[in-house]
Amino acid sequence: MAGAEEMNRYRSPLVSRYASKEMSYNFSEKKKLITWRKLWIFLAKAEKALGLPITDAQIAEMESHAEDIDFEEERKLRHDVMAHVHTFAHCCPTAAPIIHLGAMSCYVGDNTDLIALRDGFNILLSKLARVIDRLANFAEEYADLPTLGFTHFQPAQLTTVGKRACLWLQELVMDVRNLERARDDLCFRGVKGTTGTQASFLQLFQGDHDKVEELDKMVTEMAGFKKAYLVTGQTYSHEVDIHCLARLASLGASVHKICTDIRLLANLKEIEEPFEKEQIGSSAMPYKRNPMRAERCCGLARHLIALVGDPLQTDSVQWPESTLDDSANRRISLPESFLTADIILSTLQNITEGLVVYPKVIERHIRHELPFMATENIIMAIVKAGGNRQECHEKIRVLSQEAAAVVKQEGGDNDLLARIQRDPYFAPILGQLDALLDPKTFIGRAPQQVKTFLAEEVRPLLEPYKANMDVKVELRALLSDGGSAESVWYNQRVGRSCLYCCWSTSRGGEKL
Numbered sequence: 450m451a452g453a454e455e456m457n458r459y460r461s462p463l464v465s466r467y468a469s470k471e472m473s474y475n476f477s478e479k480k481k482l483i484t485w486r487k488l489w490i491f492l493a494k495a496e497k498a499l500g501l502p503i504t505d506a507q508i509a510e511m512e513s514h515a516e517d518i519d520f521e522e523e524r525k526l527r528h529d530v531m532a533h534v535h536t537f538a539h540c541c542p543t544a545a546p547i548i549h550l551g552a553m554s555c556y557v558g559d560n561t562d563l564i565a566l567r568d569g570f571n572i573l574l575s576k577l578a579r580v581i582d583r584l585a586n587f588a589e590e591y592a593d594l595p596t597l598g599f600t601h602f603q604p605a606q607l608t609t610v611g612k613r614a615c616l617w618l619q620e621l622v623m624d625v626r627n628l629e630r631a632r633d634d635l636c637f638r639g640v641k642g643t644t645g646t647q648a649s650f651l652q653l654f655q656g657d658h659d660k661v662e663e664l665d666k667m668v669t670e671m672a673g674f675k676k677a678y679l680v681t682g683q684t685y686s687h688e689v690d691i692h693c694l695a696r697l698a699s700l701g702a703s704v705h706k707i708c709t710d711i712r713l714l715a716n717l718k719e720i721e722e723p724f725e726k727e728q729i730g731s732s733a734m735p736y737k738r739n740p741m742r743a744e745r746c747c748g749l750a751r752h753l754i755a756l757v758g759d760p761l762q763t764d765s766v767q768w769p770e771s772t773l774d775d776s777a778n779r780r781i782s783l784p785e786s787f788l789t790a791d792i793i794l795s796t797l798q799n800i801t802e803g804l805v806v807y808p809k810v811i812e813r814h815i816r817h818e819l820p821f822m823a824t825e826n827i828i829m830a831i832v833k834a835g836g837n838r839q840e841c842h843e844k845i846r847v848l849s850q851e852a853a854a855v856v857k858q859e860g861g862d863n864d865l866l867a868r869i870q871r872d873p874y875f876a877p878i879l880g881q882l883d884a885l886l887d888p889k890t891f892i893g894r895a896p897q898q899v900k901t902f903l904a905e906e907v908r909p910l911l912e913p914y915k916a917n918m919d920v921k922v923e924l925r926a927l928l929s930d931g932g933s934a935e936s937v938w939y940n941q942r943v944g945r946s947c948l949y950c951c952w953s954t955s956r957g958g959e960k961l
Contacts, residue, residue, distance in 0.1 A: 463785060467792035475568050476784035479518065482533055484564055485557040486515045488672070489537065489548050492640065495667040496550060499660045501653065507544035514540035530554040551649045559638040559685050562783065564672065566693055569787040570632035574625065576794040578914035581621050583801035585907045588614035592899035595888035596811045597818060602713065604818040607888055610806060612895035615902050620703035622910055631696040637669040638685045639677030644770045683771035690760035690783065697786045701753035704793050708743035711800065715740045718810050723803030742800050746793045753789040756782050795922050815888050820865035821849060826885045827869065827878065834877040844874055
């Protein structure tokens with residue numbers, strides 16, 4: 450019955466379908482309330498150490514009931530913090546008189562939010578490091594494989610598959626630094642009282658400013674923060690939320706760009722995301738291999754980018770010391786940003802562990818375009834053989850236009866090379882044509898750039914995260930087509946990472 454009743458309620462897909470257990474728990478009601486109780490214990494310990502009449506027995510009683518949570522009391526009192534002060538007091542009758550002593554709601558509310566933000570960044574950073582590790586391995590493997598470059602998504606100077614991956618990596622490396630900076634910049638709200646003046650604590654300690662400052666410092670350290678904000682209103686400044694969500698929005702932009710590139714390259718059949726043996730791409734078109742995971746990343750990344758607007762608006766309309774119109778918005782925007790970032794990184798890890806490259810397709814595309822790109826090299830070779838640069842340029846211009854007409858108007862192959870070989874004017878350099886048209890002579894220093902970038906920027910960045918590289922990812926995957934098919938469970942191992950995925954379809958979209 451409970452399960453059926455749950456189906457009558459809207460559930461956010463971010464939790465019910467997508468996000469990992471650890472990120473879901475990070476913003477769960479249970480973790481929040483356990484953190485509140487820990488904060489009350491920290492406060493009691495610090496107050497006792499500074500001379501207030503609190504006993505070891507009271508603290509021990511609180512510690513023994515830190516996770517005995519009654520989730521029903523809040524409905525009765527209509528005030529979340531006081532409801533759980535009461536429920537904690539019921540569990541701890543001896544400690545009841547000193548629970549929440551001198552504090553107000555934001556002592557537990559805001560400090561718990563800051564802890565969740567810090568812990569959320571730690572979860573994301575480990576996942577982002579794994580994505581970078583997998584993509585770095587891919588870049589190294591294909592560092593010297595020539596491929597067409599694209600500007601305006603039109604064929605351009607050659608690059609390499611590995612060099613293009615380094616462009617993706619560069620953005621993710623910046624994101625690591627951004628997330629680390631956002632996490633490390635977080636401070637604790639600490640023990641500040643109703644409007645941030647610490648008046649209640651100054652009264653508790655009979656006007657002893659030193660003890661109030663020490664209380665703030667002690668609780669901050671117990672919570673695992675190096676520093677507390679020196680000034681706050683009733684809440685910590687919501688500029689902090691802007692900084693955090695802006696970094697996540699930037700990550701969303703990076704992932705969207707990477708996955709858009711993968712989708713475009715999949716259309717060219719040069720690179721594809723992993724595709725399982727029994728996976729169905731379309732109910733109507735059985736030949737299709739849609740880039741569904743990259744599409745999921747793009748769709749969720751757009752949501753992540755949009756969420757930064759919430760703290761911008763919230764911070765801008767706060768009244769002098771605080772106003773409660775922030776609460777409902779932050780309950781949504783803060784968790785959703787981290788939950789969304791979590792799933793796009795899990796999905797991107799899956800993609801980067803199984804990217805498939807088709808060198809023969811890439812080679813065919815290069816052969817199709819390279820004769821045009823090689824014309825400057827041919828002109829230089831003719832000049833070195835004693836020819837006239839302008840005369841050669843005109844010859845190649847005419848032949849190029851004829852070859853382009855075959856490609857565009859007749860749908861034929863690029864026959865510029867054959868036209869050059871048939872023209873007696875180019876006889877002095879015919880023996881050089883193979884060398885002049887070697888794709889590796891068109892990729893410049895791309896392989897060397899890959900090697901240097903990985904060695905100097907990427908690998909050192911990953912050192913702090915080495916212990917978390919071999920981690921199993923649970924991924925519930927998306928089918929973009931709205932048709933109907935059977936569910937398929939599969940267990941995929943790529944390298945050392947095992948991914949448990951459920952592919953399922955239903956009319957109108959994906960279904961678990």
